[in-house]
Amino acid sequence: xxxxxxxxxxxxxxxxxxxxxxxxxxxxxxxxxxxxxxxxxxxxxxxxxxxxxxxxxxxxxxxxxxxxxxxxxxxxxxxxxxxxxxxxxxxxxxxxxxxxxxxxxxxxxxxxxxxxxxxxxxxxxxxxxxxxxxxxxxxxxxxxxxxxxxxxxxxxxxxxxxxxxxxxxxxxxxxxxxxxxxxxxxxxxxxxxxxxxxxxxxxxxxxxxxxxxxxxxxxxxxxxxxxxxxxxxxxxxxxxxxxxxxxxxxxxxxxxxxxxxxxxxxxxxxxxxxxxxxxxxxxxxxxxxxxxxxxxxxxxxxxxxxxxxxxxxxxxxxxxxxxxxxxxxxxxxxxxxxxxxxxxxxxxxxxxxxxxxxxxxxxxxxxxxxxxxxxxxxxxxxxxxxxxxxxxxxxxxxxxxxxxxxxxxxxxxxxxxxxxxxxxxxxxxxxxxxxxxxxxxxxxxxxxxxxxxxxxxxxxxxxxxxxxxxxxxxxxxxxxxxxxxxxxxxxxxxxxxxxxxxxxxxxxxxxxxxxxxxxxxxxxxxxxxxxxxxxxxxxxxxxxxxxxxxxxxxxxxxxxxxxxxxxxxxxxxxxxxxxxxxxxxxxxxxxxxxxxxxxxxx
Numbered sequence: 001x002x003x004x005x006x007x008x009x010x011x012x013x014x015x016x017x018x019x020x021x022x023x024x025x026x027x028x029x030x031x032x033x034x035x036x037x038x039x040x041x042x043x044x045x046x047x048x049x050x051x052x053x054x055x056x057x058x059x060x061x062x063x064x065x066x067x068x069x070x071x072x073x074x075x076x077x078x079x080x081x082x083x084x085x086x087x088x089x090x091x092x093x094x095x096x097x098x099x100x101x102x103x104x105x106x107x108x109x110x111x112x113x114x115x116x117x118x119x120x121x122x123x124x125x126x127x128x129x130x131x132x133x134x135x136x137x138x139x140x141x142x143x144x145x146x147x148x149x150x151x152x153x154x155x156x157x158x159x160x161x162x163x164x165x166x167x168x169x170x171x172x173x174x175x176x177x178x179x180x181x182x183x184x185x186x187x188x189x190x191x192x193x194x195x196x197x198x199x200x201x202x203x204x205x206x207x208x209x210x211x212x213x214x215x216x217x218x219x220x221x222x223x224x225x226x227x228x229x230x231x232x233x234x235x236x237x238x239x240x241x242x243x244x245x246x247x248x249x250x251x252x253x254x255x256x257x258x259x260x261x262x263x264x265x266x267x268x269x270x271x272x273x274x275x276x277x278x279x280x281x282x283x284x285x286x287x288x289x290x291x292x293x294x295x296x297x298x299x300x301x302x303x304x305x306x307x308x309x310x311x312x313x314x315x316x317x318x319x320x321x322x323x324x325x326x327x328x329x330x331x332x333x334x335x336x337x338x339x340x341x342x343x344x345x346x347x348x349x350x351x352x353x354x355x356x357x358x359x360x361x362x363x364x365x366x367x368x369x370x371x372x373x374x375x376x377x378x379x380x381x382x383x384x385x386x387x388x389x390x391x392x393x394x395x396x397x398x399x400x401x402x403x404x405x406x407x408x409x410x411x412x413x414x415x416x417x418x419x420x421x422x423x424x425x426x427x428x429x430x431x432x433x434x435x436x437x438x439x440x441x442x443x444x445x446x447x448x449x450x451x452x453x454x455x456x457x458x459x460x461x462x463x464x465x466x467x468x469x470x471x472x473x474x475x476x477x478x479x480x481x482x483x484x485x486x487x488x489x490x491x492x493x494x495x496x497x498x499x500x501x502x503x504x505x506x507x508x509x510x511x512x513x514x515x516x517x518x519x520x521x522x523x524x525x526x527x528x529x530x531x532x533x534x535x536x537x538x539x540x541x542x543x544x545x546x547x548x549x550x551x552x553x554x555x556x557x558x559x560x561x562x563x564x565x566x567x568x569x570x571x572x573x574x575x576x577x578x579x580x581x582x583x584x585x586x587x588x589x590x591x592x593x594x595x596x597x598x599x600x601x602x
Contacts, residue, residue, distance in 0.1 A: 005198035006179055007081045007170035009205065009242050014041045017244030021220070024248035024263070025070040032248060032262055035070060040077075042159075043152060045169060047078030050155030054109065054133055058083030058171055061105050061181065065089045065098065065121070066113035068227050068249045071137045071148055073237065075111045076227075080179060080198075083171035087181045087193075088228035090574040092567045095120045100190055101183050102128060105424060109133035111148070115140040175199040181424050182230055184376050193424030196230075200379040203417040205239045207399045211386045212370070214346065215243040222265040224250035226574060230380045231350045236269040264341035271351040272358075273576045275369065276482050279358045282336060284485045284510050300328035304364020305357070312363075312390045333365040346370055346387075350380065352577060353456055355479045356393040363390075371395055373456060375442060377433070379418035382442075383454045394453035404454060410445045411460055445473065462580055464494045470552045472500065474580075477553065480545050485510050486537065488564050491583055492555070493591055499556040501594040503587060504538060505564050525562035534560070557594040561587075 003009050014022075014037045021034035035043075056062070062079045064086055066072050079086050087105050089098055091113065098120055102110070109132060112118045118140040125131060125144075134145045179198040183191040209215075221240045225232040240247055248263040250256050256274075286297035303325050307317050317325050337344060346368040349359075354371050362369050372384030373395035382404065385396035398404040402416035419440045422430035433441045445457040458473035465471055474492035481490035481504065489505035508525055514537065515528055522528045538560060546554040565571035570582050584591060 003206070004175035004202055005080075005173050006077070006201060006238065007173070009202055009238060010044070010077050010081070011041075011169060013037070013242050013244065017217075019217075019244065019246055021246040021248075022241075023070050023073060024220075024246065026249075026251040026259075034246075040074070041169075042156075043074045044077045044081055045159055045164065046152045046155030047074055048082040048155065048170070049158040049164075050151040051078065051082045051084070051109070053154055053158060054151075056082055056084055056108060058173070059085065059177075060109075061085045061087050061107040063087040063089055063102060063105070063107040063110040064228075065091055065110060065117050066137060067091050067252070068223050068225075068232075069113065069137070070249060071111070071113070072227050073247070073249075075148075076237075080173075081170035083173050085178045085181060087183075088233070089183070090226060090228045091117055092574050095123060097191070099124045099127070101193070102131065104183075105181055105193055106130040109135065111135045111137065112140075113137045115142075118142045118145060173198060175202070176421075178421065180233075182228070182233075182376050192426055192429055194230075194376045195421040195424050196379055197421055200418050200420065201234060201238060203401070204234055204379040204381050204399075205242055207401060208235070208381055208384065209239055209243055211384065211399060212346075214387060215240075215245055216266070217244065219243075219245040219266045220263060220343075221245050221247050221267050221269070222250055222256070222259060222263050223247050223269075224253060224256050224259070225270055229351070229574065230376045231271075231348075231374075232269055234379060234381070235348055235350075240267070260341045264343045266343045266345050267347060268344070269348040269350075271576055272349055272354040273352075275347075275349060275354060275358055275362065278340075279361060279483070280485050280488075280507060280510075284507075284513075287485065288513065296331055300332035301361060301364075303328045304333065305360040306364070308360040308363035308392070312392055329366065336365050337367060340367070348372065350374065353395075353475055353479060355483055357483060359392055363392075373444075373454060374418075377420045377440060378414060378416070378442075379420070381418065382414050382416070391449075391451075391453045394449070394455050396454065397452045398454070404448065405439075406447060407441075409460075410447070410457070412442045412444045412446045412454070412456075413439045414442060415439050464492065464500070465496065466494055466500070466552070467496055467498045468552070472553050477502075477545070477549065477555070480548070481541070484541050486514070486541060489578070491578055491580065493584065493594070497595055500553065501591070502542070502555045502558045503561060503583065503590065504541075504558050505561045506534075506538070508562070508564075529560035529562045559590050559594060561590075 003012055018037040020036045022037040022040045023035040024032045027033045062084045064075055076086050087107055089101055110121060112121055115138060118136050121134055122142040135148055135151055136145050137148045175198045177197060178195050179201055180196050181193040183193050221236055223236050227233055227237060250259040286294050307325055310317055344367045349369050349371045359369050370385050372381050374380030374382045381399060382402055383396045383398050405413050407413055415438045443460045445460050446455050448454055458475045462474060463471055464474055477492050478490040481487045486507055487504055488507040491503045492500055494500035518533055520531055520533060522531060528534060542555050542558055571579055
């Protein structure tokens with residue numbers, strides 16, 4: 001029977017790729033502990049039966065408010081095997097946003113990870129008569145809750161009393177019925193619930209697996225991008241699981257560097273920010289080393305980028321160039337790979353555009369990054385670069401079974417089996433983006449080259465229209481700034497303004513080192529970014545970037561912030577995308593100061 005649902009995908013993975021380390025997690029002693037495929041199946045079976053004992057019916061919704069951990073995976077699979085619909089919620093969201101999501105979808109139960117998350121639900125529960133059960137992964141003092149361990153034990157007792165046959169392991173579900181409702185993080189307004197079917201996910205998994213086709217029995221993936229994010233859910237969980245890849249969960253986001261060394265993954269899934277940070281750190285270390293080491297690094301980087309471009313063009317380095325590349329690998333690239341565990345073969349990047357120079361650098365260093373494109377509404381992959389078909393700067397070609405076309409205004413339209421069923425409880429919003437013929441309006445601007453590779457320019461809503469009527473895409477400019485070791489984040493401003501300006505957030509660690517070398521003495525970061533020497537440093541950075549830009553896209557003025565944009569500050573989405581509207585509203589005074597003689601047009 002063809003695999004068409006997530007429960008079928010899970011059962012096939014356990015049957016076809018049994019492994020002793022199907023999942024791995026850090027235990028209380030700080031060591032990684034493995035969970036076999038057989039044990040994972042036992043826990044999923046127990047959870048399914050436990051949920052049934054609580055009265056969960058097929059088609060009911062179950063919310064999941066937790067960080068990446070083993071229990072997240074078991075819960076998701078157990079709910080789906082019980083015929084339920086999972087509603088993942090980012091644990092970083094504010095309580096009021098969580099309340100909005102729960103009131104919108106009205107789940108019968110919710111799983112929460114920590115006492116902190118349980119307290120959020122405890123403060124909301126009195127307003128939610130539909131919420132029958134709260135199950136906690138960790139112990140909590142909240143009243144009227146059930147522990148995850150207790151629920152598993154209830155289910156296991158039922159399984160022991162009446163062992164299910166293989167055919168009864170999971171409920172039969174319609175492949176085109178809802179599998180999950182994923183609420184988009186959104187840069188403005190309330191989140192919308194994207195309804196994805198089992199077939200939306202499974203078709204995407206099967207197609208991308210065939211394209212990449214580069215999985216080995218000893219492969220391991222480190223899971224750290226939130227599982228609430230559709231990219232990690234599909235690529236870092238369902239695809240890796242169905243390919244026989246072991247999945248190790250990072251203890252925390254800030255523990256990823258340590259987890260990488262312990263897990264030694266062969267593949268990872270991330271958003272561009274991770275690769276930007278790694279590149280910036282390597283660049284900073286090379287600059288600080290000075291002398292011969294610095295020169296060797298830049299020599300190796302140049303060779304690596306050239307080699308990446310050659311391979312993308314279908315030519316393998318040979319002769320004297322190949323010999324130099326081996327030396328560069330021994331002196332530079334091998335050390336970089338060692339810092340990422342030493343076994344990385346390839347990585348996946350999505351969620352936002354990746355700077356092509358950074359991509360080439362990793363490719364040349366022997367760690368290929370496969371950049372793709374998609375949205376929550378498309379499960380998510382629409383296009384991707386894959387082995388033998390990589391074009392730097394692009395997000396690849398449409399995957400098989402998917403159609404891509406460009407509308408007259410430059411918007412990317414897509415159609416395929418991965419396109420969502422619609423927005424939950426929001427027919428009007430669904431009609432705005434999904435037409436009767438199945439074409440989905442992505443909201444992104446881009447173009448296709450003659451070979452069918454897709455290039456993303458910007459978000460349609462993010463396009464800047466200056467007071468002079470010029471249409472400018474800010475992301476390429478912001479991405480160019482992100483390659484500088486002194487710049488952590490950049491936001492270009494200029495909508496309805498006479499010229500472009502920028503809010504720049506320095507990489508404070510590198511900036512403090514620079515200040516120390518310059519003999520600067522300042523009390524705090526706020527004074528540091530206001531120092532004339534630092535202003536001159538960033539003016540030079542802006543001037544260098546402007547040299548590569550047409551006049552109307554050049555940055556005329558800038559301001560520095562002494563701290564990074566954060567989730568808690570309301571400036572970033574859970575997937576680390578800048579909330580442009582929130583930033584322009586929050587930093588109105590700073591922005592207005594860069595336009596002293598200008599008035600906004602009505």
